[in-house]
Amino acid sequence: MRKDLGKQPALFPMPVLMVAAYDEKGTVQIMNAAWGMICDMDKIALFIDEDHATTKAIRATKAFTVSLADKDHMDVADYFGIATGNKVPDKFARSGYHQEKSAHVNAPVITEFPVTIECELAEITETENLHAVVGRIINVSAEETVLSENGKVDPVKLNALIFDQFQNGYYVASEKVGKAWNAGAGLMKN
Numbered sequence: 414m415r416k417d418l419g420k421q422p423a424l425f426p427m428p429v430l431m432v433a434a435y436d437e438k439g440t441v442q443i444m445n446a447a448w449g450m451i452c453d454m455d456k457i458a459l460f461i462d463e464d465h466a467t468t469k470a471i472r473a474t475k476a477f478t479v480s481l482a483d484k485d486h487m488d489v490a491d492y493f494g495i496a497t498g499n500k501v502p503d504k505f506a507r508s509g510y511h512q513e514k515s516a517h518v519n520a521p522v523i524t525e526f527p528v529t530i531e532c533e534l535a536e537i538t539e540t541e542n543l544h545a546v547v548g549r550i551i552n553v554s555a556e557e558t559v560l561s562e563n564g565k566v567d568p569v570k571l572n573a574l575i576f577d578q579f580q581n582g583y584y585v586a587s588e589k590v591g592k593a594w595n596a597g598a599g600l601m602k603n
Contacts, residue, residue, distance in 0.1 A: 422578050429482040429490055429574035429583065432459060433505075433512070433521045434470035441505040441512050441521045442470040445494030447576040449479065452547065457530060459546040463539070466498030471546055475534040476518040479548070480526035484572040484585050489525070491583075517552040527556040528566055528573075 427447040436442050444467040448460040457479060461468055471477045482490035489508050496504045505512070512521035515531045522529045532548030561567035568586055575584045 425577055425579065426575035426584070426586070427578060429576050430459070431480040431482050431490060431493060431523060431526055432461065432467050432471075432477060433480070433523055434467055434477040435474050435519065435521060436466070436470040437473045440502070441523075442467040442498045443493050443505050443521075443523065444498070445482070445490055447578070455550045456535060457532060457548050457550060459548070460544065461546055463537075463544050464499070468546065471534055472537065474519050476515075476520040477532050477534065477546075477548060478515060478518070478520045478522055479530040479532065480523050481528040481571065482574045483527055484574060484583075486525050487574060487583055490574060515552070522554065527559045527571060529554050 428449060430446045430449045431443060432446050432449075433441055433443040442465075444461070444465055446459055446461050450458060452458040459479070463469075467477075489510060492508060493504070496507075498504050501507070511524045513524060514520075515522050515529075517531045518533055520531065522531070530548075530550055531552040531554065532550055535547045535549040538545045538547065555566050559566055559571045561570070569589065572585045572587070575586060576582075577584060
């Protein structure tokens with residue numbers, strides 16, 4: 414029997430994304446954002462509020478990075494979601510983490526996170542119901558430890574965090590259970 418749970422953001426899994434940009438003073442602004450996704454082969458959309466210090470930095474510098482948070486760095490990833498750069502001006506410095514400027518865009522690569530998407534700002538869409546930051550993907554960099562033999566990111570090695578909005582938990586995907594564009598191919602014969 415189904416039970417009504419009321420109105421809630423009931424989508425699982427959600428990525429745990431570390432969005433980072435330099436502000437006008439060159440300070441790293443970083444936030445934890447679960448509401449983001451690929452929206453084209455070379456674009457990513459982040460559904461983040463305009464009042465975030467990170468959003469303001471993206472507007473100012475027209476570039477940002479999106480790193481995939483992983484299990485080994487869960488505590489700091491969570492901190493980046495708890496603390497706000499609007500009230501904690503040295504938020505990134507307090508984490509003890511490190512950054513280096515991307516070779517491809519004017520934005521920081523947080524070296525502790527194993528996969529980073531480097532983006533130029535494509536547009537910011539604002540409507541009554543939506544505030545979306547869209548980035549054009551210029552480069553993806555990854556630590557070799559999370560790559561498979563074919564040179565692509567291996568999700569099992571990555572241990573990327575997944576956010577659960579039902580219970581406010583973090584999980585990792587640790588098992589491949591099928592192959593996309595193949596698991597349902599048998600039904601095409603019907």
